[in-house]
Amino acid sequence: MELKERILVKAEALFWKFGTRSITMDDISRDIGISKKTLYQHFTDKDDIVYQVMLYRLDKNRENVSCQMATAHDPVEEILLASEMMRQHLAEMNPALLIDLQRHYPRAWEVCTEFKEKFLLESIRANLKRGIEEGLYRPEIDVEIMARLRVEMMRVAFDTEVFPRALTGMIEVQIQLLHHFVRGILTEKGLFIYNQYVQKHQNEPATTTL
Template identity: 45%
Template sequence: MEDSNTREKILKGAAGLFMKYGVRSISMDDIARHLSVSKKTLYQHFADKEDIVTLVFRELLEENQREMEEAHRLAVNAIDELARLSTCMKKNVEEMNTSLLFDLQKYYPKAWAVWQDFKQRCVYESIKRNVDQGIAEGNYRPEVNAEIVSIMRMALVEITFDDKTFPLDKFKFAEVQMQIFDHFVYGVVTEQGKKLYEKCREFKPAEIINR
């Protein structure tokens, strides 16, 4: 097998394990066993586990960025973009272990730095652009401060990963994410925007993506 194919196979396999079980609980032995390769093969392609973690999350975030850009490209207005992003987010969080971000923050500083860069460079700019667009369209309240609500939105995303705030034995992760998303939307929309958003929510996920 070519080196590039082996490398991609390792990253894809590790990503599946991390998304399902979290990062800290998965060892190099677990990755090697899951992929039916030797640990020697892993170390031929990656320096250590943190190297794998960092590259996996860089690829995952690049995929998230492509989804965000596609939602913006296809959307007919700011509300439509939010509906499309909501569909993508729901799909992503249903596949995600809630310990991911806090594992990165505590144990994998390089991967955490990748997330922080993505959050500031891509997520913040996407939210702020959407809010400015929504205000210009009359779908968001004109008095909304785009910078403040964009920072607030990013902070709320991270809070949902905190098991102390939303214990997993009491709250479903996906439901928490979607409740907070709706709270953000209803906090910025005008009456016109509210009606439009609720109309968009009537579509099934595939209809939103394909319409």
């Protein structure tokens, strides 16, 4: 792994755990074991490293989601696999990170917004359309409304005012919202397939739950 990518990986881990505002360039260089001079040879300032970390992470997310979707047998499995992968990643994120980005790092936040509008929403739209065509999703659902609802469900799980951490963990919130969404769009045929996937996953030795 080249030094710049190693810096991005280490910085991402720090941002994900502690948020961006509490992490300094000193923290990043110390964690990696390099001098600040070396760090500044690759990044102009903290704003730049936050921006590039988000570019790096979202590129990885696009790649991972695309790979998951390519292995799915049908739209039901596709949405379960893709949502599970995204949920696993988001569950590791400090809720303060998104707030930090929105308030203090406009370039990085713009990257997140573009990812949501141009990749995430489009992926969900395509899944919904395919599910309707194959008779797995209810034909009367509004694809645009449901796609945006799914994205907002993922976002609201981070809102501690809506879901206080003392009430339930973020992972459990994501699980509940995912199942609620999927079951709400299924036909009887889709529900049968969905139940098969859930039952299969529950019977497998796994570290996560669909």
